[in-house]
Amino acid sequence: MAAVAAGPDHLFNLRNNFYLGAYQAAINNSELPNLSPDDAVERDCLVFRSYIALGSYQLVINEIDASAATPLQAVKLLALYLSGPDYRESTISSLKELLADPGIGNNPILRLIAGTVFMHEQDYNEALKHTNAGGTMELNALNIQIFLKMHRSDYAERQLRVMQQVDEDHTLTQLANAWLNLAVGGSKIQEAYLIFQDFSEKSQVTSLILNGKAVCCMHMGNFDEAESLLVEALTKDAKDPETLANLVVCYLHLGKSPSRFLSQLKLGHPDHVLVKRAAAAEEGFDRAIQSVA
16 A cells, blocks of 8 residues: 655644643744644644643633634643642543543543543543543553553553554654653663653753653762753743652752752642652651650
């Protein structure tokens, strides 16, 4: 069978900016001419998801009205879900309603948002119900994230092979490969580092890429290099929860006080796993002191 010649991919750069965490660049360079209606919806989804990644939830909620296409309704639900704990239950029930509608329930962006929300809820089986069938590179990459959260690197590896067969050089295939390498550890850490290094040479250096390199460095015991990468990441986004969390860990290993970064994390992201762990440790410590007293 002869391959069908595909037209130019007008959204290629926009997608890559989004995948690599260059959210402002994605927003700034989104005025693209001659898009088909489907491409225009995908473009809008990427732009609004970039705003969500930057924490501008209210802007997304205000901009997407009830007449917007299904993928945009899904993106709006993600913004609502992330905007505060008060909206979680109502958002999840709205999401389930859309998923149950036979006309739109199989929409890939809707399934992607569902997977993302249930992953946040740590309900990995429910997330996989919607993402497991794959169908897009983003859904495949999200499957890998979910499998890694479940400590099933064997399933993640199988999913990665599927992505490599579709497009080995795809940004998401490379990123997923790096995540898997980090999870497997050992000699694979160096391979993960080289993937992030390659991205930092070929594209705009983002907080996401710097954190990827820093985590590899910490795994390899290079805490000084990790610190300088994370401090650079802070200059790109001073409120990024991953950067703050990684700095806390890095400073503990360097014997420096991480309290400033932990305070910022507590204020900005009270639900972060590291904040919860620290709180549990403090409670345990207090209980131990009381039992001794």
